[in-house]
Amino acid sequence: MATNGHKRKLTVRLCGPRGFCAGVDRAIQIVVLALKKYGAPVYVRHEIVHNRYVVEGLQERGAIFIEELNEIPDTHRDRPVVFSAHGVPKSVPADAENRNLFYLDATCPLVSKVHKQAMRHQRLGRHVLLVGHAGHPEVIGTMGQLPEGTVSLIETVEDAERFSPPEGMELGYVTQTTLSVEDTADIIRALEKRLPTLRAPSAESICYATTNRQEAVKEAAPGADLFLVVGAPNSSNSRRLVEVAERAGARRALLVQRASEIPWAEIGEIAVLGLSAGASAPEIIVDEIIDAFAERYDVTVDLAITAEERENFPVMRPLRDVELTKSDMAFVNGVS
Structure with missing residues (x-):
């Protein structure tokens, strides 16, 4: 990583778009807004999005994560429960209604x-x-x-x-x-x-954010000595980015959740690093990884931007009158 006391040069190809999509942003907002409006605890069925940093940050604010509604104590049946961005079977809201639970559905539109x-x-x-x-x-x-x-x-x-x-x-x-x-x-x-008579859906099912992030990775991957994707092992869209990077020409691609997971001893000599983040990975971890490489290399960041995203999905009406602080907004936007 360094020669004769000097850092080796490293070009970081930073993909754009990367990180939070509008659906993830909305889901995190819903939990933060519910905590502000109704107080803690707010229950969340399944991880609101597949990211440990986000889940732990919401836990610190008073969210309690469960897998099934029967985990909510009888004494807390008046507390809100939020359904994750991934969507739930029809049986789940029906079960919530049978239990007289107040629920907020954060399913991505x-x-x-x-x-x-x-x-x-x-x-x-x-x-x-x-x-x-x-x-x-x-x-x-x-x-x-x-x-x-x-x-x-x-x-x-x-x-x-x-x-x-x-x-x-x-x-x-x-x-x-x-x-x-x-x-x-x-x-x-x-x-x-x-099956030549098979009918397609009325609109594309794969979401814009998945497509955009894959296209940016295809742009950045050719010739990359190493490609890192920030994301959780249970994040489907993040794992797909690793596969796309390898197919597009990266010599090696890895999925990491934090800078602490980077296998420095195995990296070897690299001159070009590709970097992206799955749709549920906050920007603060991307910054953390760039900083970790900057400690070891003379880093230059090149942007590989293939699209600009302006989508915004509003939260449900009961939460629209709640104001978030700058600190809350920074967390929602993945920068703190």
Whole structure:
């Protein structure tokens, strides 16, 4: 990292867009605003977004994270519960209503759009194919919008080639919002080749933020000695960015949650570092990683910007009268 007392030069190709998307920003806002309006504790079903820094920051403010509604004590049934940005099956709000719980649904509007597309297919008499990853909260939520037996999960091209459609039924598909654009296109091509009457959703399912972040990584990855993606291991969109970086020409790509996870001893000699962040990763960690490299290298930052994002998803009406402090806004925006 240094020669003769001098730091080696390192070019950091910093991707843009990166980090928080509008859906993540809205979900975090909802929890912070609920804490301001109703006080602590506010319960959150599942991680509001897949990022440890965000979750721990909300816990410090008074959020309590649970996996199921039955974890809320009877003495706290008057407390708000927030559903995560990934979406939930229809059974979850129904359960909340049966328990007389006050809930706030922070499902990303683009995930809600996929729910509506899937329900429209089913309403028109089509068996629904969901392209996505088994066990992901978004997939569980989308499948949970439909009656049992009316939706089939397709994870791979091999699944598409093996799928046996229900006899006499029309078919329609939707996709998880955080998939690899290229992998998804391959799966859909395989489905359409076998099932020429397969109906597409009325609008693109993969969200703008996923597409934009992948395009920026493709721009920055060629020739990079190392590509780091800031994100959690359970973040689908972050893991896809690692795959995209490797396919686009990065010599090596890694997923890290904090600068402390960078394997300095294994990096070797590098001259070009690619850097991006998944849609649930705050900008403060990107800064932390750049600072960590600047301690060891003579760093120059080059921007790889492929799009400008201006999307903004408003929070629900009951929270719109709450004002946030500068400190709250910095946290919501991922910069503190």
